[in-house]
Amino acid sequence: MENASPLQDVRTAYPELWAFLSGLRPGEILTGTVSAIERFGVFVALDDGPEHPVFPGVGFITYPELSWRDFEAATDVVQIGQRVSCEFLQFDTWNGEARLSLRAMQPDPFRQFTDRIMVGRRLTGRVTKLLPFGAFVEVADGIQGLVHLSELSPVPMTVPEEVVQVGDQVVVVVTDIDNVRRRLTLSLRQT
Template identity: 75%
Template sequence: MGGASGDQVSRDFLAALNVGDVCHGTATEVTRSHGVVVTLDGFPALPLGMVGPLDVSWRQSPSAAVQAGQRITAEVDAVDQEEGRARMSMAATENPELWGFLASLQRGEILSGTVAAIERFGVFVKLDDGPDHPVYPGVGFITIPELSWRRFEAASDVVQVGQRLSCEFLQFDTWNGEARLSLRAT
């Protein structure tokens, strides 16, 4: 398939994709730096799907998670008509319960949970209504600036492991698969 008519057919195919769609296809190329190039079912003429290296799996490197020729399932993160690609995430399909929960949250919603771990970069919160996270100790995460309006030296000056919290939901972090929260907003 070549020329202008082929370009239009691929644009039409991409235009039919929506963010959040789950697609199937075949990995045509796997690289450490670029991730996985995918020929999507319904458009075998050329690979229109791209899974970035950090979107392949939460548990494995791209080369360990998928091989060229392997069938894959991935969720559409974005469609770039100019580039002629659908950016996709295989990690999003590893744990559909988690992604479904995170996608259902609304900005400003108040969520309750328990402090699961305190790190130098923030606080993990196990949310009452949320599923377990496959990698982190909690689905909720509070960055250091969102802990308090007061000045403090360490996150443990504000919260303790096991402490119950109510926090405001700020955004769904698709990179880490977590709910970004604000304690200071409440």
């Protein structure tokens, strides 16, 4: 059968699993043990959940939901056998699993940082990445903002390398804070 779920019909084939998952509510805190780490996410064997008929756990955490911070590999955040507490996000009826968030259990460092600053504030940071449209500057541990090409210098330029290099320490001004999209816009030109 084309486009069939790996579990076909979870509701009828696995009524205990369906009853457990459909009884969960968004925001509920679930505990369990990391049972497998894959290239597409992390499986969690939930303490109160039934066995999953296909996967190594009823709970599943996608990579973006592991941590607020950037990381190279899931093992930078969790290890197999580690106990975790996660927030339930939704019931994935296709795969018959609980979608979870580990990062929801921690305060958002971006939000904590932006709660302490405002537009117009000067910050010191380090240039971390150059792209054709601008430069990223780390202004606090794990907090980066974009200096658009037009904000790098009062003189027009074609590439950021004309003004800054990766590793340079710079003073920037905060020009915009977008907490919803978690974006910090900076200017070097306005300093």
